[in-house]
Amino acid sequence: MIPVMDAPSAPRTARDFARIELTRAILTKAREQLAEVGPGELSVRQIARDLGMASSAVYRYFPSRDHLITALLIQCYEESAGAVETAEAGVPREQLRKRWVAMANGLRDWALANQQEYALLYGSPVPGYAAPEDTVLPAMRVPQLFLALIADAEELGVPLGAPSMSVPRKEKAALAPIAESVGRPIGDERLVRAMLVWPFLIGQLTLELFGHLHKGVLDYDAHFAHLLDRVALDLGLT
């Protein structure tokens, strides 16, 4: 399905090798372009121009612009998840608060360093583009990492900090796929708390990156750091 993966897994001939190299080169140039122009303005012709090849040649590697965008989407989802993983790798599993702060900052740092890529993932849908199923799994990786952190808190027996209330049947049913995706038992209340954290993170990054805190918040770093402390408190992470 994904063009990148059409190539044989191991290059046997010079052609196979060149194909893999050029596919990578096209994707790389596409990423470079993304840093300047935004997902909707991605241009197959411009990429070809930058690589010094005919625009039609690109179609030997990606059957359409949409396939290119799909490849970029997947790459960015993976990359951001990698950034979060790297960030948490430096912290022992049981130091929940530190891990949370590291992970959230990992995501934010990646977003700040890759603003158009963030917009591609979490901003407005690209006009005329419908994401295929291939992107679903990669898209889940980052939220799954945060879910895992919260599930770890449950395993370690850490109580939630925020006030509790019962979770209605309807809501339990609505969250069934997510509850299952965690892969281990997690309490309803804690799961719902996790479902508050994810929109908070995306909302905060969206507001910051898209300029909505402009002239309202004077120190983005300090503010983000303090909000993380608050959320940690609510989640009972210490």
Place this chain on the structure above:
Amino acid sequence: MIPVMDAPSAPRTARDFARIELTRAILTKAREQLAEVGPGELSVRQIARDLGMASSAVYRYFPSRDHLITALLIQCYEESAGAVETAEAGVPREQLRKRWVAMANGLRDWALANQQEYALLYGSPVPGYAAPEDTVLPAMRVPQLFLALIADAEELGVPLGAPSMSVPRKEKAALAPIAESVGRPIGDERLVRAMLVWPFLIGQLTLELFGHLHKGVLDYDAHFAHLLDRVALDLGLT
């Protein structure tokens, strides 16, 4: 600065009248187009075509496409704020929880009914467009309404539900402009809580509207309703 307001406040001649009418007609058609194509695809030529006039004629009313987008931005900010106000108008001021739920649902309902407009306001920035200062005040209206609600809770002496922690000096300083914008005294802790609510709301709507809850959450309405209850609890709204 805003073209719409260049017209004399009261139409004195047939020309003035026609100018006001056509300016409105252009904006209306732009809004209609926005429902179909997304902010980046807004086309001056298409608007002119729809109105049966030469594309160059539009420039008598809006000096550039950017001015048109600015007018749309302002209109949408005002409209969404109006939706929130209308929603809370039906609830007595002291019924804080009900007001909160009504306001949040008011915003969500507007967003669901005006998805491209939501993307214009809170999605990726429009490529090549830089929002002028004119948009800053209208952009503050919706968050200000939620701030006012939370300030009301303080006035009514309602305690916060979530666990408390001290607000560092740095963070106080960072939030100074917002604290001042409330127009009445508000405690630091409560202000910070408010600063958690806004990203949560935008994040939740962004995730829902841009398809990130697809196949994860099965009942968007029930889920949103429950999250609102949680946030109300944290804010101490009853």
Place this chain on the structure above:
DNA sequence: TGTACATCAGTGAACGCGCGTTCACTGATGTAC
């Protein structure tokens, strides 16, 4: 190892479409005397 054929990469022109903005011009509306 050498030849004949098949496969594939890459080219360059073309199709058919879009866009924002400018400009010289016409004809209608408004204004001052």
Place this chain on the structure above:
DNA sequence: TGTACATCAGTGAACGCGCGTTCACTGATGTAC
């Protein structure tokens, strides 16, 4: 009230640019005998 002039709305052509995708073709690489 009527005329002369100024103002402005709207036109249609043009400028200069962009895009995704297709297609017939060439020449190089790979494969089977």
